[in-house]
Amino acid sequence: MSLANLRTHYTTQIDPGKIGDDKVALAGWVHEVRDLGGICFVVLRDRQGRAQITLVKKKIDRELFNFARKLIRESVISVRGSIKPEEKAPNGYELIPDEIELLNEAESPLPLDTTGKVDAELDTRLDSRFIDLRRSRTNAIFRIRHEVLHAVRNYLANDGFLETSSPKVVATATEGGTALFPITYFDREAFLNQSPQLFKQILMSGGMDRVFEIGPIFRAEEHDTRRHLNEATSIDIEASFVDHFDVMEILENMVEYVYNQVIENVPDALEVMGIELRVPKTPFLKLTYQEAIDIVNSHGEEELKWGDDLSTLSEHTIGEHVFQETGEEHYFIIDWPTEIKPFYAMPYEEKPEFSKSFDMMHRTMELSSGAQRIHVPEMLKNRIADQGLDPEGFDFYLRAFSYGMPPHSGWGLGCERFVMTMLGVENIRDVVLFPRDRRRLSP
RNA sequence: GUCCGAAUAGUGUAGAGGCCUAUCAUGGGGCCCUGUCGAGGCCCCGACCCGGGUUCGAAUCCCGGUUCGGGCGCCA
Numbered sequence: 282m283s284l285a286n287l288r289t290h291y292t293t294q295i296d297p298g299k300i301g302d303d304k305v306a307l308a309g310w311v312h313e314v315r316d317l318g319g320i321c322f323v324v325l326r327d328r329q330g331r332a333q334i335t336l337v338k339k340k341i342d343r344e345l346f347n348f349a350r351k352l353i354r355e356s357v358i359s360v361r362g363s364i365k366p367e368e369k370a371p372n373g374y375e376l377i378p379d380e381i382e383l384l385n386e387a388e389s390p391l392p393l394d395t396t397g398k399v400d401a402e403l404d405t406r407l408d409s410r411f412i413d414l415r416r417s418r419t420n421a422i423f424r425i426r427h428e429v430l431h432a433v434r435n436y437l438a439n440d441g442f443l444e445t446s447s448p449k450v451v452a453t454a455t456e457g458g459t460a461l462f463p464i465t466y467f468d469r470e471a472f473l474n475q476s477p478q479l480f481k482q483i484l485m486s487g488g489m490d491r492v493f494e495i496g497p498i499f500r501a502e503e504h505d506t507r508r509h510l511n512e513a514t515s516i517d518i519e520a521s522f523v524d525h526f527d528v529m530e531i532l533e534n535m536v537e538y539v540y541n542q543v544i545e546n547v548p549d550a551l552e553v554m555g556i557e558l559r560v561p562k563t564p565f566l567k568l569t570y571q572e573a574i575d576i577v578n579s580h581g582e583e584e585l586k587w588g589d590d591l592s593t594l595s596e597h598t599i600g601e602h603v604f605q606e607t608g609e610e611h612y613f614i615i616d617w618p619t620e621i622k623p624f625y626a627m628p629y630e631e632k633p634e635f636s637k638s639f640d641m642m643h644r645t646m647e648l649s650s651g652a653q654r655i656h657v658p659e660m661l662k663n664r665i666a667d668q669g670l671d672p673e674g675f676d677f678y679l680r681a682f683s684y685g686m687p688p689h690s691g692w693g694l695g696c697e698r699f700v701m702t703m704l705g706v707e708n709i710r711d712v713v714l715f716p717r718d719r720r721r722l723s724p
Numbered sequence: 725g726u727c728c729g730a731a732u733a734g735u736g737u738a739g740a741g742g743c744c745u746a747u748c749a750u751g752g753g754g755c756c757c758u759g760u761c762g763a764g765g766c767c768c769c770g771a772c773c774c775g776g777g778u779u780c781g782a783a784u785c786c787c788g789g790u791u792c793g794g795g796c797g798c799c800a
């Protein structure tokens with residue numbers, strides 16, 4: 282028997298007015314069994330939703346009735362039968378079964394409740410992610426995450442960007458800043474890459490003109506917060522013959538597009554989460570770095586001087602200030618001091634202590650950072666040396682700048698932070714299927 | 725890394741030295757019930773993180789450990 286016979290429809294695909302006398306098969310998990318004595322309801326759940334299977338004792342085979350009322354929750358079943366329009370049932374129909382096939386029986390008790398009656402802590406849910414995913418809220422988060430990634434790909438491809446993939450195993454820990462995970466690569470030491478940055482720039486020399494990559498990045502920092510992971514997903518772009526303002530425009534328009542697509546394509550998931558999504562207004566406010574630290578200093582909770590990076594507290598101070606002033610949650614901070622940005626950020630010609638760099642912020646945290654990049658090899662070598670890095674380790678990268686490198690700009694956007702700020706999710710682990718943090722390496 | 729807090733049935737919780745043979749909900753088992761949709765009713769089952777200490781007596785107080793949560797730091 283072909284397994285295709287186990288399911289003819291998802292629960293949400295049945296139109297009770299049109300189906301007539303045709304037999305249908307639904308397959309999924311036993312969400313609940315409500316045995317009322319003379320009548321028994323089995324709620325079957327699949328990825329899309331739920332359906333009610335109704336068994337009336339007097340009208341149905343006694344053996345089938347007794348089998349149904351003894352089903353163990355979260356077991357996997359396939360049910361074949363006929364559809365009866367019924368306004369009292371979910372989706373406007375109920376399934377009157379001819380047969381119920383038990384495909385895999387669940388053990389009892391379950392590691393956590395899937396119906397929403399009893400909460401479970403994040404740690405408990407992550408330990409049993411396979412069953413946590415059966416909860417409607419968790420299911421909704423990952424359907425939305427899919428829609429976000431799908432919309433990003435659509436937007437960038439339509440804007441002339443080619444999707445690329447760069448290596449995650451790299452030879453040298455050269456970029457500086459963050460710590461890398463060392464690994465063994467045959468008989469050599471290698472590292473997991475912290476960012477596709479250097480590779481996407483090389484692609485600009487290759488004439489690919491506009492590229493993007495959605496992929497994992499690895500940071501070996503021992504950070505321990507609700508917004509950091511050691512393995513995250515980065516949405517990166519790089520584009521030639523454009524400046525930082527051009528790529529900021531791409532970024533804000535993409536954010537707007539993604540919000541709209543989520544609203545249009547997964548409204549049911551938003552409803553499950555109880556979210557009425559508001560689309561950010563473009564263009565986003567642009568604060569200079571100087572204005573940003575002035576805001577922090579005028580609030581008096583901490584004193585920042587020029588050249589300081591923004592603390593977590595100051596990010597919140599600025600975010601709240603912008604929200605009070607504009608009612609918007611997204612904004613840019615531009616014109617950062619060259620010394621606190623990575624070596625590849627292009628300084629302004631007339632004031633080289635400032636760089637053509639930006640961060641895209643949400644009210645609560647940093648979402649993205651980008652810049653126009655240095656495309657002049659001598660300047661790049663000097664900047665690498667200025668930051669205390671060894672230019673020799675950058676040969677594979679620097680060579681690309683000596684044979685025709687166009688001016689270019691780009692950014693990286695944290696996928697998880699984008700999703701969590703969109704949905705108001707407070708812990709980044711909630712928007713990753715199998716998060717990797719300081720402590721968790723399994724599942 | 726550091727500061728603060730927490731750890732009780734499968735899950736989520738109550739608990740402030742004797743009231744604990746440990747609360748409630750959910751769940752599981754049994755029985756009743758023909759329209760439930762967090763079904764309802766009755767009965768039953770199931771737990772104090774580990775190791776020391778204080779005390780006549782510890783789930784409760786102290787010390788150490790482990791694990792978890794939150795803040796900060798670290799962090800293209």
